[in-house]
Amino acid sequence: MQVGVIMGGDSMEREISFMTGNEVIKNLDKTKYEVVPIPINTRFQLIDQIRDLSFAFIALHGEFGEDGKIQAMLETMHVPYTGCGIFASALCMNKIMSKIIFKNCAIETPGxxxxxxxxxxxxxxxxxxxxxxxxxxxxxxxxxxxxxxxxxxxxxxxxxxxxxxxxxxxxxxxxxxxxxxxFIHGEEITVSVLNGEVLPIIGIKPEASFFNYESKYSKNGVEEKIISLPKTLHNKVKTIAETIWKEFSLQVYARIDMIISGGEIYVLEINTLSGMTENSLIPKSAKAYGIPFNELLDKIIEYSLMIDRY
The missing domain is CATH 3.30.1490.20 (ATP-grasp fold, A domain)
Incomplete structure (x- = not known):
């Protein structure tokens, strides 16, 4: 099967997109897939490049990646793709709308x-x-x-x-x-979800006051490790993640950022196209669950192909 890895784009996160795309290309099983790198500079050049694709692995971030626009283009052209659909992508990109839904679901979020x-x-x-x-x-x-x-x-x-x-x-x-x-003082955690299954929770201790750009993409900017929460707290985190998965119509994979403070769990945001670099969180969480990176990519493709988007 031909898999086109779409990366680059024209958002502020272009550099991160190339990091993700190159890691995906490197780790996709070449005995299973004909891997086609698709670097793009503008969204207008994409149509001709994806027209004959069997499958699109979206490695874009930010605008025209996570916001539902490329998902809409791919669906219009009947090209199957990785990750969440149009609605969930657009909704999760909008932090204000996400926070309103959190509140409607009785999920705590910072004021x-x-x-x-x-x-x-x-x-x-x-x-x-x-x-x-x-x-x-x-x-x-x-x-x-x-x-x-x-x-x-x-x-x-x-x-x-x-x-x-x-x-x-x-x-x-x-x-x-x-x-x-x-600003909520507390323990930052991130919860990866794969096809509705909550993966091991990662605790985040950035060198900066919060998990900023430098922390995310430098090797020494943050301490990230799998953590064990008390059973009651773990179950609460898991329930919140499962509720978000359902209420936001998430698909295939996503990452949910939270803060634990004084026994309360505050949800910050949902990432529908989380990074896939060597420092990225979903691959770390999947590895702790027993899923190596190349197998994680297989599962992302497998679960994505199971969705009827048309």
Missing amino acids: WIHIKLDVYNSYEDKNLFMKDFNLDKKFFPLVVKPNKGGSSIGIFVVNTKEELLNSIDLSFKFDKDVIIED
Whole structure:
């Protein structure tokens, strides 16, 4: 079977996409698949390259990767592909909509305030902006992040009003919608799910104040290891992950980031096209479950082919 590995793209996460794509190409079983690298610079050149593909392995990240757009293109052309479908991809890319659904499912998530670029720019007096959005009553630190995006690009932890306003300006360079979120002190964990099965949980201890871009993609930026939680807590984490899998209509594989604080579990976000580099979390979790990387790729393809998307 011919497998085209689509990588690159025009998002801010282009570099990470190539890292994922090259690792996938390296580890796909060449006795099973005819592997075709498909590096793209713009989305417009993709149509001719995927027209005759038997199967697409999506190694894109960010916009036109995780947001449902390439999934829609592939479905229109009847090319089967890896991972979540159009709806789940678009929904999980939108942090605000995800948080609203978390709350509707009685799943804890850090409190947040949604700021739109045009509204923010309408305030000449930023002190009035702070007051109108109740930011003058918030306790630092706070987290500022674009509504859409990944790899922690454009995310800032701030400790003062000046840092907050500067970080809002910077985050607006990545999106027209920005979230100001309560910073939750606690233990960061990530939960990988493969075809509905919750894999071993990974604890994350970044050198920085949070799991930022440098932590994710440098060898010494973070300590990541499989952890054993108390049974009651583990079962609660597992139940939350299974609920999210169902309510968000996730498929094939996904990764859910959480923080445990004071016995409460807060869900941060869902990653529908998590990285597949040597430092990536899903392969580490799968390996601890007894699934080596090349077999994980086989399973991703197998489970994806089982889905009737048309």
